[in-house]
Amino acid sequence: MDKVKKLLIIGSVWPEPNSSAAGTRMLQLISLFKVEEYAITFASPAMDSDFMVNLELVGVDKKTITLNCSSFDGFVKDLNPSVVLFDRFMMEEQFGWRVNENCPEALRLLDTEDFHCLRVARQKAFKEKRPFVEADLFVEAVAKREIASILRCDLSLIISEYEMQLLTEIFKIDSSLLLYLPFLLEEISNADIDKLPLFDERNNFVFIGNFLHEPNWNAVQYLKETIWPLIKKQLPEAVVHIYGAYPSQKVLQLNNVKEGFLVKGRAANASAVVQEARVVLAPLRFGAGIKGKLLEAMHCGTPSVTTFIGAESMHGDLDWNGFIADNPEIFANEAVLLYQDEKLWLQAQKNGVEIINHRYLRGLFEGDFMKKIKWLQANLQEHRVNNFMGSLLQHHTLKSTMYMSKWIEEKNRKK
Incomplete structure (x- = not known):
């Protein structure tokens, strides 16, 4: 009997499709995995909101998790997901090392939503009343964090062709780590x-x-x-x-x-x-x-x-x-x-x-998306060996993030 396919989504917020495009995007991703008969759990450290989608109505289990807390370790180990999807790089920073420790065979995906350092650099240039230039990206601290997160993951979903270009040509990210996946819509007749x-x-x-x-x-x-x-x-x-x-x-x-x-x-x-x-x-x-x-x-x-x-x-x-x-x-x-x-x-x-x-038709992208997921699952070790910078960052960043998280957890315990 085939093992049940499980997807764990770790979200920075609960999806609110009526509040933002990001919420709609998340439901589109969920629907892709539902078609492939994944059992899906959505976990987030965020507070519930009056406008969040009822995840149960779309067949998704809801789990509240805590930042800087080892309770997540037991949760993710028991769940044993085959795929983990981080919603924005901040969630990979917080929970990626715990996933790596407890479920090393899980495929790690990152949905970037948008290229955060691009938005930050453009906003800074605007406030300084000067044109944005791509070199501005290299001086942003958030760029270093975001690129490190992309390298640590097995695949990052990129919503914009320009951002794909920046990642491959400016930051020299190997294209095997990236997949262009815009919003997925139905045809208009x-x-x-x-x-x-x-x-x-x-x-x-x-x-x-x-x-x-x-x-x-x-x-x-x-x-x-x-x-x-x-x-x-x-x-x-x-x-x-x-x-x-x-x-x-x-x-x-x-x-x-x-x-x-x-x-x-x-x-x-x-x-x-x-x-x-x-x-x-x-x-x-x-x-x-x-x-x-x-x-x-x-x-x-x-x-x-x-x-x-x-x-x-x-x-x-x-x-x-x-x-x-x-x-x-x-x-x-x-x-x-x-x-x-x-x-x-x-x-x-x-x-x-x-x-x-x-x-933007869903049919233009969903086949290639799932084909990529299945290929990565079948060739995960080879894929990770070829991503040496990712394994290097996984080793060093895991240690620094891990000890910082453990320090915060211990500090919270003594309060």
Whole structure:
């Protein structure tokens, strides 16, 4: 009888698909393993939230774990997973050495979500009012941690083609340790588009994004202070709705009915909100990965105006679902044009459908993903021998992280 295939996911937070693209991404990964009949356990040290998905409803066991605590050792040893998926490199730092000690034969995967050091370096360059250059990545402490985590794992899932390029060409990571795996969506048919609201049935602009994510907060500030007045000057009756999970008081204070800048907070149904809008605005000035809000706009048949960072790695050689502009005057002018010109709007909508159907279909990636997993499981020792830098880091980092964790655990015990 075949051994039961077990997947352990160690998450930094519990998945919240209605709060962030990261939550949606996690459910997509879970679905890939469910098809292969894995028994799945999702473990996290995070507190429960009111908006987390009910994991039991998707057939996943839930387990709360503790940072810097040997109780995890017994848990993971008893579970004996065949695959461990770390959600972001911070979880690999915390628990990777324990997995390595207690389940050395488990395949170790890392879902990067986005390249954290790229986002951090771009944000730093933005605050210093200078252009970002790729050399900035090497001076970021988080880059050293993130690259070390990628090297220690057997395979890292990369969501952006540009980040794949950075990892292989700038950081010289062997391609055998990386797999390009973007968001995984279902095909959009003409019948799906026919069900969506028409141009004349839609009103207003919309921005949507989780406010715990710094690029989103910065984008809303930029929209309020710079871009929206330019749009409002041309369209005096225009209104923009600002939606996003976890808005702080400083976000809520931007609400101004007279200016048509309405801060709504969390959307009960993000898709419904985007479908009702005529144009999505996403003036992102730094960030990384690919943007779930812009894919959602395409899926809802809603054209968007964004920046070059916003659209990075999302559309390949295909025309964008609207316009891409970094200059605020051009951004505003193109937003107004898209809002008023139905013919242009319909073409932009069509472009979005083409992007999803040619670049993000689940069927384009799930076969290669599982084929890679099975190959790694069958050739794990050879794969690890070939990854000498990974084994070197596993040896040294394991010791330093292990002793730090044990010191913290002992300190906590004496309190």
